[in-house]
Amino acid sequence: MLNLFLSAGMLTGFPLFAKAYGLSGSLNAYSVAATSDGGFALIGYTYSYGAGNGDFLLMKASSAGVLEWAKTYGGSGSDQGYKILLTTEMDYVMFGYTGSYNPFYYTLLIKTASDGTIQWAKTYQLYISGYGAGSAVVTSDGGFALSGQRVNDICVIKLAPDGSVQWAKSIDGPQGENPGCIIETSDGGFVVVGQTASWGSGPSDFIVVKLASDGAVQWARVYG
Template sequence: MTRVSWMFGSVAVAMLGVVGDASALPDREWGTYYGGSSGESAPGVVFDNFGYLIVVGSTSSSAGMATSGAFDTTFGGAVDAFISQWDQAGSRVWSTYYGGSAEDYFLDAVVNDDNEIYAVGSTKSTSGIATSGAHQTSLSGTNDVMLVKFDDAGDPLWATYYGGPGVEVAGSGNDPAVCVGGDGSVYLVGSTTSTSQIATPGSHQPSKSGTTDAFIAKFSSAGVRSWATYYGGTDGHTIATGCAVDSAGNVLVGGETAATNGIASGGHDNTFNGGASDGFVVKFNASGVRQWATYYGGSEADTIAAVSLAPSDNLVIAGHSESTNFIATGGTHDWTHNGGKDGFVAKLNSAGVRQWGTFLGTATDDYFHDVDVSPSGVIYIAGQTSFPGLATTDAWDATVLGWEGLFATFSATGALVYSSYNGGNGGEGLFGVAFNSSGVAAMVGQTASTVDIATTGAFDTALSGPTDAFITLVRLFFV
């Protein structure tokens, strides 16, 4: 999952109150605002093992965001992170603030096999973040990453800072991220300018190389760090934006880099191809030994914003590209760049060899921010666009009124199945997407629109502040 800055398990369906029937194409079940009188954004969503939605984000509102009896019902100041649980009928189950007196953001979340939730984000707060005995109990630089483990009722089990004397969030809006393995291991990825407190001795890259390096850190389920490494070259920035763990316990990390060295080894492409950045993917085994790594980009600026594991340990990557070359392959939905930035999605096999790649875009800028893949290989995309022409027949929203959220599904071979806008009259983006085996997908983002966001009878039918978070649930047919 991924997120950007503001720009201007199977389930018992009856228990969760899912309504509506499957149709020939996806259809919106419900949409709701989520926010108070100030600003909110929701960059991350994941389903837990019972089919409930877990939504994470940030808020500047002192009311309306926490439920009675939650872990933290008091707004800490400046910006607080929040985490909330929703059923598939659109009712809020619980929600809590999380943070101190400065700026705190949750940006991504994942659920383990025990239905425990890991939320990751950034913090500038010197208190209210880490639990006693955590890996790192104090803020080290101007801002650090924070990693918090919650139980399924929204109470923290442990929480830690992660960072050195520099900055651990690059400001691109695309990092950090978290993923879990089948053995309970937790991987934290992001970016850093710090020269200490990041990597473990003997790791793949124990010292920072570039202006900003990516980092990958492995923790046990109890919050004990196993190993950590920098990842980057000597002549440019490298940022990790997403990760996934395969069936053998290998961790695959994607992001963007401007480094021409220290990045690629085997896989699809060993050469930096130019522009401000290329995407990259690297695979480490469970012990932190690199297996392969590849660039993914053309002669202009390219970014991998999110990754998701696909069947047979393939990896789906998604992002945006200004390049007319080296991104898309013939026989997919669109192998011609359309102008500005185009969204793209591509599939790599377990050895890092590209299977296919396709654009989806218009003559202006279009972005893919997050991706999820169903067990059958269907790909779900959350993104953002401001130009008409991307909605397919029978999309629930075919009208563009400015910046709009974009929801798209692709087949396992790169064919576009369905695409719809999701927005109103004020501007929004979809930053997170998640698939659930009950036949639904959830999208979250940020909106400034007063119409076309919430459905009748939703939890919150009106924009409350200058921007609100929003949640959309879609009933799927092609899963």
């Protein structure tokens, strides 16, 4: 049995509570978000429940860490959830990859109501992993921005609130780049970070790219 563990603490560093959720089998948690009722939503994946060989696992806990419900999402292939986002309506958006709905393990985005009921699910030609390669953010217009890898390049995809693609931008280099985190900036643009083998002084350097709200590259900096 593997347990999921959730801990909350005060500013002093002393814990308010610590909870382990001992569901049977293999469970993995990657991301947590605070909910409007003072509780928490956790996203990860499980091989022990659901439809197939790994499924998204969404768990809702109260402000005291008491498990309220847990739901799985996925198909017969391997599906793994890595990040959870909250929309302005306090719905959930789960970010991960799928082997069930695309044979190339593309990105899967699932939007649910606050009770975990699916509203929509869509796949995108973007490669990610649970170890920092790729990320997602809710944008000020109610949509989303995703970072990931496409053909060995960093790629950013901007989505409308319904998950439809508005634009996609690749940071092309001759040697290959790996994506990291993405944030929205105050001017409606984006900053994405990652790793580059195409520019810089070494075989692998740190890259920061600033994009305008339409995806145009405004500047890029390499450190290393």
